[in-house]
Amino acid sequence: MIQECVELAVKPGAEAAFEAAVAAALPIFRRARGFRGAELHRVIETPGHYRMLINWETLEDHTVHFRGGPDFAAWRALVGPHFAAPPAVTHATLAARFTAA
């Protein structure tokens, strides 16, 4: 399992439209190969800043199959108009998970 982390800033006042666009894109993700769920978080310290965490079965499910597939343009058409800057994307592997007591 791989976790994609997208740090992104939306244009002032575009928060609700951006969140609606992400929700509208759910079918795109659900049909994507290797998609294993996602969370959209609002960063408290910086208005208009979001962190999207997307779980993929493999790194290539995102970098090759999703980015190289026909749905990537559809995803960007939905959310891209709300971006204030290009999003910053990294990927990570889980090193440890800690539950509460």
Added chain:
Amino acid sequence: MIQECVELAVKPGAEAAFEAAVAAALPIFRRARGFRGAELHRVIETPGHYRMLINWETLEDHTVHFRGGPDFAAWRALVGPHFAAPPAVTHATLAARFTAA
């Protein structure tokens, strides 16, 4: 629920010691007020870079009670020696969660 996100870089070669230090700190987190679980991720694109996601019941559970409490020094004593730079911390609220199909 609040998610703290810590972006941190460890000194070259300190990865295993850092991961062991985080594991050793688990009792500290488990006794912390409002702690609701955590994940440690290794960032693929940058060797030695980690992302730690920590869930808290409230923002103040982290910023006031944990940082201002006696266990914060114990946590930093465990992991701080491995840091290559000061960690970058933000907090976020969940806007949406998407499950796989």
